[in-house]
Each structure stands twice: as C-alpha cells, then as structure tokens.
Amino acid sequence: AAKEERGMFAFFEAGMDESLRERRGLEADLRLALQRDEFELYYQPLYNLPEDRVTAFETLIRWNSPSRGRVMPGDFIPLAEQTGLIIPIGEWVLRTACAEAVKWPAHIRVAVNVSSVQFKDKRLASIVREVLERTGLAPERLELEITETILLQDSETVLTTLLDLHAMGVRVSMDDFGTGYSSLSYLRRFPFDKPKIDRSFVGDLAAPAANGDMAAGGEAPWRLTRSALLIVRAITGLGSGLGITTTAEGVETVHQFEQMRLEGCKEVQGYFIGLPRPASEIASMCSVLDAS
Ligand code: C2E
Ligand code: CA
Ligand code: CA
Ligand code: CA
Numbered sequence: 001a002a003k004e005e006r007g008m009f010a011f012f013e014a015g016m017d018e019s020l021r022e023r024r025g026l027e028a029d030l031r032l033a034l035q036r037d038e039f040e041l042y043y044q045p046l047y048n049l050p051e052d053r054v055t056a057f058e059t060l061i062r063w064n065s066p067s068r069g070r071v072m073p074g075d076f077i078p079l080a081e082q083t084g085l086i087i088p089i090g091e092w093v094l095r096t097a098c099a100e101a102v103k104w105p106a107h108i109r110v111a112v113n114v115s116s117v118q119f120k121d122k123r124l125a126s127i128v129r130e131v132l133e134r135t136g137l138a139p140e141r142l143e144l145e146i147t148e149t150i151l152l153q154d155s156e157t158v159l160t161t162l163l164d165l166h167a168m169g170v171r172v173s174m175d176d177f178g179t180g181y182s183s184l185s186y187l188r189r190f191p192f193d194k195p196k197i198d199r200s201f202v203g204d205l206a207a208p209a210a211n212g213d214m215a216a217g218g219e220a221p222w223r224l225t226r227s228a229l230l231i232v233r234a235i236t237g238l239g240s241g242l243g244i245t246t247t248a249e250g251v252e253t254v255h256q257f258e259q260m261r262l263e264g265c266k267e268v269q270g271y272f273i274g275l276p277r278p279a280s281e282i283a284s285m286c287s288v289l290d291a292s
Contacts, residue, residue: 023079029065030076030085034092038064041096042276045285046111046247046269049261053290056109056143058269059097060276061089081117090118091127098135098142100279108286111143111173116150122157125164132168139169143194146172148180151190159190166191173247178231187238197235199250199270204228205259229259236263 033039043057063071080086094112101110118124132139144165150158165172177183177195187195206225232248239246248260251270260268274285 026076026079027083027085029067030063030080030083033063033065034085034088038066039089039092040064040278041093041100042278043100043110043282043285044269044276045274045289046267047273047289048267050266053107054274054286055107055267056111057101057104057282058111058145058276059093059113061093061113077115081115084117086115086117087121090115091131094128095131095135098131098137100282101141102135102137104282105286106138106141109141109143109171110137111145113175114144114146116147116153119146119150119161120153120157122161125161125168128165128170129168132170140171143171143173145175145196147175148177148183148186151186162191178235184238187242192244194245194247194267195235195239196247196249196269197232197265199248201228201231202248202250202256202260202270203252205232205256207253207255229263232260232265233263236265239266240264 040062042060042062044060045054046056046058047053048055061073061077063073063076065071077086080089094114097110097112101108104110114124128142128144131137132142162172171193172191173194173196174183174187174192175196176198178201179198180186183195186192204224205228206221236246245266247267247269248256248265249269251257251260251268251272253272256270257268257272274289277285
C-alpha cells in the first residue's frame with residue numbers, strides 16, 4: 001500500500017509540475033502579447049427595443065496567439081487578473097474601443113468590460129478621463145461593465161471611482177446581474193445606470209411547446225422556467241421603476257426576444273441579434289439590423 005501511495009503522490013506531483021509549467025508558459029506568452037499586438041477586439045450589438053435599432057456594441061477581447069491559436073477571454077483573463085497584466089491589457093482595450101467608437105454614428109455607444117482588479121486601482125477614473133480626451137469620444141457614449149464582486153471588496157475606492165465616472169458622464173452597467181448574492185441591494189446603494197440580466201435567466205425561459213402546454217417537462221423544469229421569468233420580470237420592473245434601461249444578455253431565439261419585449265426590457269443582446277464580430281463589420285451590422 002505504501003508503494004502505491006508513493007506512486008500516487010509522484011503522479012500527483014508530476015501533474016502539478018505540468019500544470020504549473022503550462023501556467024508559466026501561458027503567463028510568458030501573455031506578457032509578450034501586448035507588445036506583439038496579438039489582441040483583437042470583437043464587437044457584439046446591443047439592440048434597443050423601443051428605438052428598434054442598434055444603440056451600442058459590447059467590446060469582447062480575443063487573443064490571436066501564434067503558438068496557441070485563437071484564445072478566448074475565459075482562458076486568459078483570470079490569469080491576467082492574477083498577475084496584474086489585466087491593468088495594461090484593460091487600458092489597451094479601453095483605448096482601442098474608444099478610438100474605434102468615435103468613427104461610429106453618434107447614437108451608438110460602446111460598452112467595455114472592466115475587471116474588478118482594474119476597478120480597485122485608484123487610477124481608473126483618471127485613465128478613463130485621459131482616454132476620452134485623447135480619442136475625443138463623448139463620455140456619454142462610453143459604458144463600463146462591471147460585476148458585483150467589485151462591490152464586495154474595497155468599497156471606499158470603488159465608490160469614489162463610481163462617483164468620479166458618474167460625474168464625468170460615463171455610464172456603468174452591472175454585468176451578470178442576478179447571479180450574485182446582493183444584486184438588488186447593490187443597485188440601490190451604488191449609482192449604476194443599467195443592470196444586465198445574466199444570460200442564465202434568459203436561457204432558462206421556457207420554449208413554447210407546440211400544443212401551448214408550458215408544463216411539458218414535468219415539475220422541475222416548470223419551476224425553473226417560471227422562476228427565470230419572474231426574476232427577469234422583477235429586474236425589468238425595478239429598472240423601469242428607477243427609470244433606467246435593463247439589458248437582457250444571451251437572447252438566442254425569436255421566442256426569447258419576444259418575451260423580453262413583452263416584459264418591457266429595453267435592450268437585448270445575444271446570438272439572435274448578432275454575434276461578436278471584428279470592427280470592420282460594424283457598419284454592415286448596423287445597416288442590416290436597423291433595416292430588419
Ligand atoms: P460577458 O461580459 O458576460 O460577455 C458575454 C459573453 O457571452 C461573451 O463571451 C459573448 O460572446 C457571449 N455571448 C453573447 N451572446 C451570447 C448568446 O446568445 N449565447 C451565449 N451562450 N453566449 C453569448 P466571451 O467573448 O467569450 O467573453 C467571456 C467573458 O470574458 C465576458 O463575459 C467578460 O466577462 C470577459 N471579457 C471579455 N472581454 C473582456 C475584456 O476586454 N476585459 C475584461 N476584463 N473581461 C473581458
Ligand atoms: Ca459584459
Ligand atoms: Ca455578462
Ligand atoms: Ca459573464
């Protein structure tokens with residue numbers, strides 16, 4: 001048994017070595033990616049229902065690594081956050097997105113994801129101000145998307161930054177809304193402009209059954225779809241009561257799209273509206289979507 005245990009331990013260690021080596025390699029590549037210009041921004045449309053047109057694009061980063069191929073943000077943003085690399089990467093994203101957005105029609109805004117690591121950095125508001133001045137983008141055309149984990153942390157700096165951004169005229173959205181512990185109370189305590197309903201709720205909405213019977217899948221799915229609908233309704237109702245726009249993410253079907261409209265949701269985003277695409281395709285996305 002002792003021998004087997006040692007074998008297990010050796011195996012475990014080798015596994016650790018391997019993943020550590022992999023992580024170090026990823027980190028080394030990530031450090032060089034900025035100077036080698038390997039990042040690219042994709043843009044996904046946000047469709048305004050009352051206005052019946054695209055009114056914003058969300059910026060989503062891609063890493064075109066020569067050795068790894070296309071790397072999605074979920075596979076490198078966490079490491080970038082742990083190593084602090086997210087600070088220069090995030091600044092590049094902001095600068096590039098704002099420089100791109102000044103070329104768009106004036107009614108179209110740009111949404112940029114901001115990591116909690118960036119948000120805890122006291123310099124964030126002044127970086128945003130400098131980027132806006134340098135690119136000439138009107139502050140009202142910039143939306144920063146943050147998640148509520150930010151608010152669990154150093155709330156003194158966070159609140160100061162939020163107020164500074166607000167004073168500048170920059171909007172702040174709360175991403176993945178409804179998935180955290182205290183979403184609703186945060187909306188009340190902090191000056192947010194927009195909750196973005198997490199796509200898990202939108203995805204759990206019932207598909208219409210052919211015979212119109214909602215309970216086709218038995219009790220558990222029924223409870224799931226029913227509660228998803230009630231959560232969407234509660235967030236949208238809260239938003240309109242507060243006079244702010246509510247966005248639903250992850251809208252993939254015409255049914256979900258129509259349900260969001262019925263619930264009074266002001267803005268939708270998802271594969272049904274449009275996929276994230278390179279900047280060069282923005283003009284055609286706007287004309288195609290506005291015409292529909
Ligand atoms: P997120 O902010 O929640 O962004 C939405 C994600 O959902 C994107 O994945 C998008 O491609 C995907 N998506 C859009 N519509 C649909 C849909 O209809 N169905 C489904 N299933 N998915 C949809 P992506 O591009 O892989 O980004 C993942 C996450 O990485 C983002 O989640 C965001 O948290 C983070 N991220 C992306 N770009 C940046 C960035 O520049 N900076 C920071 N800090 N984080 C970023
Ligand atoms: Ca987002
Ligand atoms: Ca989200
Ligand atoms: Ca997310």
